[in-house]
Amino acid sequence: MSTIQNLINLRKNPVMRSVGIYTFTNFFAKGASFLLLFIFTNPVYILPSENGLLSLFSNSMLFLMPFLSLGIIHSTSTDYFKMDKHEFRSFFSTGFIMPFVVMLASMLLFFIFRQPLKEAYGFPEMFAWLIPLITFLTFCNEQLLSLIRNNNEPMVYLKANVSKTIIDLGLSFLLVVFFAWHWKGRVAGILASYLILAVYTFYYFIKRGYLFGSIKKQYIVNELIYAVPIIAMQAGIFCMNSSDKFFLSSFTSDNNETVGIYSIASIFGSVIIVLCTALLQYVFPKIYAELADVNTNYRSIRKHFVFYLLAITGASLLIVVLTPVLYHYFINEKYHAALRYIYLLCTGYFLWSVAYFFYSFLLYNKQKKKILLLSCLSIIVSLTCNYFFIRRWSDYGAALSTAVSYLVVLILTLIFTAEHWKQFLLSPAPKADIETNS
Secondary structure, three states: OHHHHHHHHHHHOHHHHHHHHHHHHHHHHHHHHHHHHHHHOOOOOOOHHHHHHHHHHHHHHHHHHHHHHOOHHHHHHHHOOOOOHHHHHHHHHHOOHHHHHHHHHHHHHHHHOHHHHHHHHOOOOOHHHHHHHHHHHHHHHHHHHHHHHHOOOHHHHHHHHHHHHHHHHHHHHHHHHHOOOOHHHHHHHHHHHHHHHHHHHHHHHHHHOOOOOOOOHHHHHHHHHHHHHHHHHHHHHHHHHOHHHHHHHHHOOOOOHHHHHHHHHHHHHOHHHHHHHHHHHHHHHHHHHHHHOOOOOHHHHHHHHHHHHHHHHHHHHHHHHHHHHHHHHHOOHHHHHHHHHHHHHHHHHHHHHHHHHHHHHHHHOOOHHHHHHHHHHHHHHHHHHHHHHHHHHHHHHHHHHHHHHHHHHHHHHHHHOHHHHHHHHOOOOOHHHHHHHO
C-alpha cells in the first residue's frame, strides 16, 4: 500500500506534473508524427525521393532560423527574469521588428537564387516564399512557448502544442491520403497549423501585455551584438543536426532518395532530442531562476542535471532496442537499409543532448566570446566530418559523422563550461544537507 500511496503522491507533486505535461506534450507531437510516418513512408502516398525533398525543406528552415531569430528567443527566456514588466514589454515588442525584416529579405534572396537551388536540390519556386514565411511563424511559436514556460503554465503549453499537432498532421493526412497531394499535402498541413497558431500567439501576447511597448534603438543594437554568437551557435546546431542531408544530396545522384531513407532514420533517432527538449523546457527556467538568485543553490542544479542525464540515457537505450522492431512491422522495406547505422545516430543525439545542457550556462551569462568560439569550432568539426565521411561512405558515413562530431563537440563544450559545471557537480553539499541525510 505504501508503494501505491507514494506513486499517488508523486503524481500529485507539482514538479512531476509539470515535467510530465511537458514530456507528454512533446511526445504526443512526435508520437502522432510517428503514426503518420508509417503511412508517409508508403511509396503509394509519398516516394522516398519526396521525403528527401521534405527533409531538405524542413532543414532549410532550420538553416534560416538563427539568422531570422537573431538570438531574440534566448534573450527572451533569460531577460524575462531580469527585467520589470514595463521594460520587458518594450524589449519584447522591439524583438519582433528585426525577424520580420529578415523574413522579407530572405524571400528576396530565395527568389533571386531560386534557379540554382532548383538545380542543386530540386527546390520548387514556391519554396522562395514558403521557407521564410514558415520560419517566421516558427519564431513566433517559439516565443510563445518560451513565455508559457517562464509563466509556468504547463496546461496552456499542452493545449497550444496539441492543437497545432492535430491541425498539422490531420490536414496533412487528409491531403496526402485522400487528395493525393503527395509532398505538397504535407507542406500545406505545416503551413496551415502555424498560421492558425499564430492567431492564438498574438492573442496571448496582447492579453499578457507583452506587445505594443516602445520600440527602442538600444534593444536593437544590443540584440544585434548578442546575435552574432547566437547566430553562430544556431548555425553550429544546424551544421551538426541538418547539414548532413545537404551533403548527402550533393554526393548522391538518386534524386534525393538516399536523403529520404536517411532522414526517416534520423527522425527515429531524434526522439532523443524530443525528450531532451521536453525536459529542458522544464529544467532551463528552473536553472535560470536559481542562477538569478543571490545565493545560487548549486545542489538544486546538480539534482536537475542528474535527473536529466538518467532520463535521456534510458530513453536512448530504449530507442536503439525498439527501432528495428518498428521498422520491421511498420516501415516500408525501401527504408530498411538505414537500420545498419541507427545506433550511430542515437549515440550522436545522446551526446548532443548532454552537451546542450551545459550550453544553458553560457546562454544565461551571455558569454558571447565563448559562445562564438565554441560555435565556430562546432561548425568546423561538423562540416569537416560530414565532408570526409559522407563523401566516402554515403548515408552510413553521415551517421558515423553524427556520432563522431557530437563526441568532439561534447568534449569542447565541457572545456568551455568547466567554470560552471565544476560549481554544481564538484562542490560539496551544504553542511545542513549532510546532517539531514545522515
